[in-house]
Amino acid sequence: MDSRFxxxxxxTLSTPLALDGGATLPAIDIAYETYGTLSPARDNAILxxxxxxxxxxxxSTHPRTGKxxxxxxxxxxxxxxxxxxxxxxxxNVLGSCMGSSGPASIDPATGAxxxxxxxxxxxxxxVRAQGMLLDHLGIDRLRAVVGGSMGGMQALxxxxxxxxxxxxxxxxxxxxxxxxxxxxxxxxxxxxxxxxPNWRGGDYYADGSPPAAGLSVARMAxxxxxxxxxxxxxxxxxxxxxxADGQAGAKTFGFDxxxxxxxxxxxxxxxxxxxxxxxxxxxxxxxxxxxxxxxxHGGVLANAFRATKARFCIVSFDTDWLYPTAESRNIVHAxxxxxxxxxxxxxxxxxxxxxxxxxxxxxxxxMRGFLEAGA
Amino acid sequence: MDSRFxxxxxxTLSTPLALDGGATLPAIDIAYETYGTLSPARDNAILxxxxxxxxxxxxSTHPRTGKxxxxxxxxxxxxxxxxxxxxxxxxNVLGSCMGSSGPASIDPATGAxxxxxxxxxxxxxxVRAQGMLLDHLGIDRLRAVVGGSMGGMQALxxxxxxxxxxxxxxxxxxxxxxxxxxxxxxxxxxxxxxxxPNWRGGDYYADGSPPAAGLSVARMAxxxxxxxxxxxxxxxxxxxxxxADGQAGAKTFGFDxxxxxxxxxxxxxxxxxxxxxxxxxxxxxxxxxxxxxxxxHGGVLANAFRATKARFCIVSFDTDWLYPTAESRNIVHAxxxxxxxxxxxxxxxxxxxxxxxxxxxxxxxxMRGFLEAGA
Numbered sequence: 001m002d003s004r005f006x007x008x009x010x011x012t013l014s015t016p017l018a019l020d021g022g023a024t025l026p027a028i029d030i031a032y033e034t035y036g037t038l039s040p041a042r043d044n045a046i047l048x049x050x051x052x053x054x055x056x057x058x059x060s061t062h063p064r065t066g067k068x069x070x071x072x073x074x075x076x077x078x079x080x081x082x083x084x085x086x087x088x089x090x091x092n093v094l095g096s097c098m099g100s101s102g103p104a105s106i107d108p109a110t111g112a113x114x115x116x117x118x119x120x121x122x123x124x125x126x127v128r129a130q131g132m133l134l135d136h137l138g139i140d141r142l143r144a145v146v147g148g149s150m151g152g153m154q155a156l157x158x159x160x161x162x163x164x165x166x167x168x169x170x171x172x173x174x175x176x177x178x179x180x181x182x183x184x185x186x187x188x189x190x191x192x193x194x195x196x197p198n199w200r201g202g203d204y205y206a207d208g209s210p211p212a213a214g215l216s217v218a219r220m221a222x223x224x225x226x227x228x229x230x231x232x233x234x235x236x237x238x239x240x241x242x243x244a245d246g247q248a249g250a251k252t253f254g255f256d257x258x259x260x261x262x263x264x265x266x267x268x269x270x271x272x273x274x275x276x277x278x279x280x281x282x283x284x285x286x287x288x289x290x291x292x293x294x295x296x297h298g299g300v301l302a303n304a305f306r307a308t309k310a311r312f313c314i315v316s317f318d319t320d321w322l323y324p325t326a327e328s329r330n331i332v333h334a335x336x337x338x339x340x341x342x343x344x345x346x347x348x349x350x351x352x353x354x355x356x357x358x359x360x361x362x363x364x365x366x367m368r369g370f371l372e373a374g375a
Numbered sequence: 376m377d378s379r380f381x382x383x384x385x386x387t388l389s390t391p392l393a394l395d396g397g398a399t400l401p402a403i404d405i406a407y408e409t410y411g412t413l414s415p416a417r418d419n420a421i422l423x424x425x426x427x428x429x430x431x432x433x434x435s436t437h438p439r440t441g442k443x444x445x446x447x448x449x450x451x452x453x454x455x456x457x458x459x460x461x462x463x464x465x466x467n468v469l470g471s472c473m474g475s476s477g478p479a480s481i482d483p484a485t486g487a488x489x490x491x492x493x494x495x496x497x498x499x500x501x502v503r504a505q506g507m508l509l510d511h512l513g514i515d516r517l518r519a520v521v522g523g524s525m526g527g528m529q530a531l532x533x534x535x536x537x538x539x540x541x542x543x544x545x546x547x548x549x550x551x552x553x554x555x556x557x558x559x560x561x562x563x564x565x566x567x568x569x570x571x572p573n574w575r576g577g578d579y580y581a582d583g584s585p586p587a588a589g590l591s592v593a594r595m596a597x598x599x600x601x602x603x604x605x606x607x608x609x610x611x612x613x614x615x616x617x618x619a620d621g622q623a624g625a626k627t628f629g630f631d632x633x634x635x636x637x638x639x640x641x642x643x644x645x646x647x648x649x650x651x652x653x654x655x656x657x658x659x660x661x662x663x664x665x666x667x668x669x670x671x672h673g674g675v676l677a678n679a680f681r682a683t684k685a686r687f688c689i690v691s692f693d694t695d696w697l698y699p700t701a702e703s704r705n706i707v708h709a710x711x712x713x714x715x716x717x718x719x720x721x722x723x724x725x726x727x728x729x730x731x732x733x734x735x736x737x738x739x740x741x742m743r744g745f746l747e748a749g750a
Contacts, residue, residue, distance in 0.1 A: 021628030120628040180607035180636045181599065187637045188595045190630065191644070195588035197572055213570035220563045221596050224556065229696075232555035238667060251665060253396030253495040255565065255657060259664065261555045262562045269566070282630060289634065290626060292613060321604075321696075 004137055005034045007060055010099050013132045023119035026108075030133045031099025032056050032091035035075060036083035038139070045139045046081060046371070047130060048090045049147030049154035052222075052284055053276055055098040058090040059083075064275050073359060080367040086143065093154075094129040095121045095283040103279035104205060115279060116202035123150070123291045127157045131165065141165050144371055148172035148356035149323070150284070153291050156304070156331065160293060163308035168374050170367065172315045173356040175327035176301055176334070177292035182322065185225055186285040189218030193278045202279050215278040216269030223268045228319035228352030236261035294334075301334035312342040313370040315356075315363060322353040343370065379512055380409045382435055385474050388507045392469075398494035401483075405508045406474025407431050407466035410450060411458035413514070420514045421456060421746070422505060422541075423465045424522030424529035427597075427659050428651055430473040433465040434458075439650050448734060455742040461518065468529075469504040470496045470659050472652035479580060479652045490654060491577035498525070498666045502532045506540065516540050519746055523547035523731035524698070525659070528666050531679070531706065535668060538683035543749050545742065547690045548731040550702035551676055551709070552667035557697065560600055561660040564593030568653045577654050590653040591644030598643045603694035603727030611636035669709075676709035687717040688745040690731075690738060697728040718745065 004011070014027040033056045038045060048058050048071070059075035061068060075081045075088055092100040095118070103118040110117075134142070145166050147155040152174025159169050175182075193199055196214030204210050224232075239260045240249025249258070257263040297303035312335050316328035325346045335342035347362050349355035356363070379386070389402040408431045413420060423433050423446070434450035436443060450456045450463055467475040470493070478493040485492075509517070520541050522530040527549025534544050550557075568574055571589030579585050599607075614635045615624025624633070632638040672678035687710050691703035700721045710717035722737050724730035731738070 021626075023628075116630070120630075177613065179604065180611040180613065180634075181602075181604045183613070183634050184595075184599045184607065184636050184640055187632075187634075187640055188592060188599070191595060191641065192567055192570075192592045194630075195567075195571065195592055217563060217567045217570055217592065220559075220566060224559045224563070227556075229554065229556045229699075232559065236555040238552065238555065238558070238670075251396075253398075255491070255495075255569075255661065257562075259555075259558050259562075261559050265559055265562055266566065286630065295613075324604075 002038070005038065007033055009033065011133055011136045013129070013136055015132055017125070017129060017132065019119050019125045020122040021120050025101065025119065028094060028101040028129055028132070029099065029105065030091050030094070030101075030129055032089060032133060033058065033060055035059050035088040036086055038087040042139055043141065043143065044085065045087045045089060045142050046144045046146060047134075047142050047158075048075070048081070048088060049130075049145060049151035050090060050093065051147075051149035051151050052288065053272070053281075054151070055096070056090045056092045058088070062275075070357065074364070074367065080364040081146065081371065082368070086371070089133075089137070089139075091130055091133050093126045093284065095126065095280060095287065097277035097280040100129075102277070103202065103283055104277045113203075113205045115205065118279070118283065121283060121287045123153050123157050123287055124161050124296065126287065127154055127161050130154070130158075131162050134165070141167060143374060144168040144170060146170040146367075147174070149174055149353065150288055153288070153293075156293055159308040159310050159312070160297065160304035163310070166308070166310050168311045168313070168370065170313045170315070170370060171328070171331065172363070173317055173320050173323055173353055175323040176331050177294060178289050179327075183289045185221060186289050188221050190282055190285060192217040192221070193282060199278065202282075204278075210273070211278045212273040215273050215276065215281060218281060219272040220265045220269040223265060225322045226353045228321065228350060230319060231350045231352050232261060234350060236264065301330070302337035305335055305338035305340045308340065310340065311370075311374060312340055313366065314342060314344045315366060316346045317349045317352070317355040318346055319349055319351065320353040320355065377413070380413065382408055384408065386508060386511045388504070388511055390507055392500070392504060392507065394494050394500045395497040396495050400476065400494065403469060403476040403504055403507070404474065404480065405466050405469070405476075405504055407464060407508060408433065408435055410434050410463040411461055413462040417514055418516065418518065419460065420462045420464060420517050421519045421521060422509070422517050422533075423450065423456070423463060424505075424520065424526035425465060425468065426522075426524040426526050427663065428647070428656075429526070430471070431465045431467045433463070437650075445732060449739070449742065455739040456521065456746065457743070461746070464508075464512070464514075466505055466508050468501045468659065470501070470655060470662065472655040475504075477652070478577065478654035478658055488578075488580045490580065493654070493658065496658060496662045498528050498532050498662055499536050499671065501662065502529050502536050505529070505533075506537050509540070516542065518749065519543040519545060521545040521742075522549070524549055524728065525663055528663070528668075531668055534683040534685050534687070535672065535679040538685070541683070541685050543686045543688070543745065545688045545690070545745060546703070546706065547738070548692055548695050548698055548728055550698040551706050552669060553664050558664045560596060561664050563596050565657055565660060567592040567596070568657060574653065579653075585648070586653045587648040590648050590651065590656060593656060594647040595640045595644040598640060600697045601728045603696065603725060605694060606725045606727050607636060609725060611639065676705070677712035680710055680713035680715045683715065685715065686745075686749060687715055688741065689717060689719045690741060691721045692724045692727070692730040693721055694724055694726065695728045695730065
């Protein structure tokens with residue numbers, strides 16, 4: 001097997017990467033995983049792009065949490081993204097903290113972590129870094145780029161940025177630009193992190209005291225946007241925590257987590273701080289907020305798709321209020337205007353934005369059908 | 376004029392107040408304002424109940440911010456709540472920080488601020504305190520209780536708790552119980568405050584260093600829920616801040632407030648810390664999260680309205696996603712089941728939950744018509 005393929009890979013790519021913000025990174029590390037076997041013609045590769053707090057472990061155990069890959073229900077032999085047919089690549093985005101270059105990386109110029117001296121990135125910068133990884137892997141063209149949420153933005157940016165290198169694009173629960181409300185929620189999270197005295201302008205790596213409290217609050221606020229109101233009501237409603245002695249829950253008339261939804265959110269916040277770097281959270285949310293694919297193409301979204309020959313599949317969920325169906329429809333209108341072949345479906349789910357990560361036989365059927373139509 | 380009436384009043388009420396949580400406050404202060412003239416028959420009083428961060432200055436200048444009263448467009452001579460006809464009372468809720476007893480008040484038992492030793496309150500406790508204020512003012516019955524948001528919850532609780540003392544109830548942009556999503560957003564805010572090292576378990580009053588950063592983040596998160604997605608898009612969209620030199624805005628590829636919506640939210644957060652006490656924010660959000668009027672009445676909301684003879688007017692806004700129209704409809708169904716006369720209207724507005732505070736000729740007409748129908 002090619003030594004570049006397999007688990008726990010990291011490539012150091014020494015071609016300078018000129019960033020949208022004007023800075024140049026002389027070299028970058030990209031951590032990635034591959035699954036399945038690359039065909040002799042090197043024509044069966046699918047790139048899966050992860051979401052804000054995701055990582056390259058799409059179908060393999062997360063090394064820190066020990067949990068299964070975040071999309072292992074979708075990717076595997078015989079699964080909708082079928083490893084008997086496709087070769088799957090998933091790389092940690094530039095700016096993240098799972099092995100790719102980001103604010104926690106050592107700045108070769110100083111020998112210390114970049115922290116806030118790392119350059120601010122865009123989604124397109126992340127995509128360009130993925131293109132460099134493909135060069136390193138000797139893969140010229142992708143059978144497909146697939147992503148949900150921020151991964152979907154990367155998939156769209158792939159078609160616009162490297163139009164000759166991708167044959168099909170799957171965009172799930174995503175958008176072509178961040179809305180004012182999207183930006184607002186992220187800004188709350190950033191302010192929560194930066195208000196934590198442990199943040200110290202980003203230079204917190206030396207002493208093992210990261211801004212965990214701020215990061216936890218940021219995650220809690222964001223997490224609400226991943227769930228639907230109806231889903232929260234169905235799962236938690238106003239149910240109280242059971243008491244330690246096993247008795248049915250009662251209001252404590254204090255500030256402990258009386259309600260199950262409080263306990264759940266606190267847990268989500270806390271667990272996140274074990275696996276994610278606060279500065280990476282700042283950088284990636286910034287890249288998301290900066291994302292406006294039309295703006296990169298003269299203000300006309302259709303222009304982003306004029307150079308590509310790719311087929312597109314756009315999927316939204318009816319209860320997703322983070323990136324509602326109207327945003328997907330906006331993408332489809334632009335694809336139509338550009339003459340790009342596009343299929344679009346809104347799926348019904350009670351689970352809001354998070355639905356793209358959860359069991360969905362309909363999404364499975366759509367994914368399998370769309371990928372195999374191009375095989 | 377009766378010395379109990381007029382601006383800048385504060386009553387010390389020495390009847391012990393037994394709270395829902397089991398504690399008893401031996402005496403409470405209630406700060407309030409009155410507007411207009413009480414009729415000789417003492418039968419033209421309207422109580423207006425304020426929202427979470429509101430105060431008694433419904434139609435008079437706020438003493439700290441210098442801004443006009445928060446509902447001065449609704450309350451005044453010739454206005455929908457017409458001071459030529461009605462006598463208006465608005466009191467700062469128990470637990471708040473504008474002169475009524477709350478966590479910043481001095482605990483007579485220790486001579487120090489209560490801080491987190493203040494008892495946790497409910498909406499019903501706030502209403503009972505308002506009832507004691509009316510006793511003090513010599514007013515037996517109210518022509519109406521009127522409130523938006525948390526004020527609407529108090530208005531509902533009035534009909535349930537003091538059913539013989541209120542003739543009409545106006546509930547705007549409100550709910551009969553806090554949902555899981557409502558609780559979740561509040562919990563984010565509370566965690567932001569309690570994560571601020573300046574919070575110090577609530578004992579921050581002595582040295583002038585309150586947990587302003589945490590309170591600001593809490594306000595930012597809550598503020599998003601007061602606005603609609605469409606309203607944010609219309610007002611801010613992805614517009615960038617103008618540069619200091621007057622040039623059109625550009626992305627800075629940094630973490631300053633590039634987008635106008637970021638700057639707006641930061642300002643909202645910061646300005647709030649000048650006028651509000653962080654511990655009061657904890658206590659009042661807790662009271663809101665505990666609010667479930669049905670639960671206080673055997674789990675059947677209609678039972679809350681069986682003793683009252685009041686007329687009801689329920690108003691919702693179509694873009695309010697904090698307390699959506701479905702919550703108002705739920706109240707109306709219960710009123711119908713209880714045989715209480717109820718009118719209900721959903722108004723159209725682009726402004727989300729905040730619409731109840733903004734100019735709305737339709738709301739004005741509804742308010743005037745409903746109040747005068749009972750005169």
